[in-house]
Amino acid sequence: MLDISMFRGHADVIRADHDRRGLTHENIDEVIRLDEEWRRARYDADQLRKARNEAARGVAAAKKSGDSAAADSIMAEVADIGAKIDELGAHSNECLAQRDALRMRIPNILHTDVPVGEDDQKNTLRSMHGEKVELGFEARNHNDLIEMNGWVDQARGAKVTGSRFYFMQGDLARLEMALQQYGADFLMDRGYTLVQPPLMMNREAYEGVTDLEDFETVMYGVEPDKHYLIATSEHPLTAMRMDEIIEPSELPIRLVGVSPCFRREVGAHGLSDRGIWRVHQFTKIEQIVICHPDDSWGHHEELLDNAIGLWDNLGLHYRVVNICTGDMGTVASRKYDLEAWLPGAGGYKEVVSCSNCTDYQANRLRMRYRTTEGNAAVHTLNSTAVATSRALVAIMEQNQMEDGRVSIPEVLRPYMGGQGALEPLQ
């Protein structure tokens, strides 16, 4: 959510940003109108409250001096003021609620370097990493590999839960745990604190960190407790400091979250999504930074550098792209994706997403740091380190051997008892 001062003093900046995104200005104008109406109603109500306070002080003084007639007369004068205050107060509250409901839907201001374009076709290449390996035989896609090796049982997942749920087993399950361990260790070495978050969140905290539409399309609700299963540990880790004033000496806060992630993935998917590429549940190692506003662009590069270091160490071929205006979403100001080469699928596909959300989440979460001129919103950033399901797909497709076994990246072998390849399930 943008700070209200943006609408009062710099609406031209928001309008220019909407122009880049191809949005109309209606919502901006409505927020400004509701804000003005709220301020008027608020002022009128404040004047009435002032009168009531003066009367109350008059009653107190009269009673203290024993003049009960004067007290009675003041009380008679202000007998109906409470009802008027309630009425005006209700109107002002309504204006404020409407203003902020609308303000929640207005997206973050994009960084000036974000390329303009309608959809992911207009994302621009930032850098290439690693080499495209010559397999010397026809590449299988990961779905063929998991089926021929028995590493994932999709049919029984569907039976006991539903479609896109699965049992992961054997060497692939062990590699999944190795990826978690390695990813967490890699970031702890770089000064990040390991955190295992709650896997459910309440509505208020969740509204602080995500697009409202996600409640319909992404998150699972848990009844009757009114909780939501987290779609990523970014959400609890970012909301962790909600309603807090952070001492500047604590910044920057660097966290590495490890958790299962739950996603409804509403909307039909085609055959191209078979396998474990797009599933309802996976594990993710996530980087989080909460920092001073002046430092966030530096930390954004730091998060990208961490992701690049990790994926280089896995020995995989991938590219980094700048996400364009049409592919950006509501919360981020700038976003980089890592896209891994999938020889079986024949393309580069998203495995890491690295975002600077500036003060957008912090405003919703009332998450501030102390300054000499008052308290100001912090900036929040997040980036995938490893989403295990997608990293497994990239490893399987790039490291596959002719017999269908898969070579294990060197850095993961110590976590696999020294094993060099994934063997079929017996």
Added chain:
RNA sequence: GCAGACGUCGCUUAGCCUGGUAUAGCGCCGGAUUUGAAAUCCGGUGUCCUUGUGACUCGGGAGUUCAAAUCUCUCCGUCUGCGCCA
């Protein structure tokens, strides 16, 4: 799950019984003093607005009242004991 106690400004804390301007300490910021620092002293230190002799703020919400941190109801959370439990 049951019973009891508790929730006050960044932290600690007084006020609650008996309704009438939110107390003090710590921390932090500024100033005085000092060659500099410590110590000491003075002032400031939540939010909002049309910046006023302004409004709001005592876990959230509702109620009673001229007036609620204070009384009532309700929800949330914490602690203690009991119960259950990997």
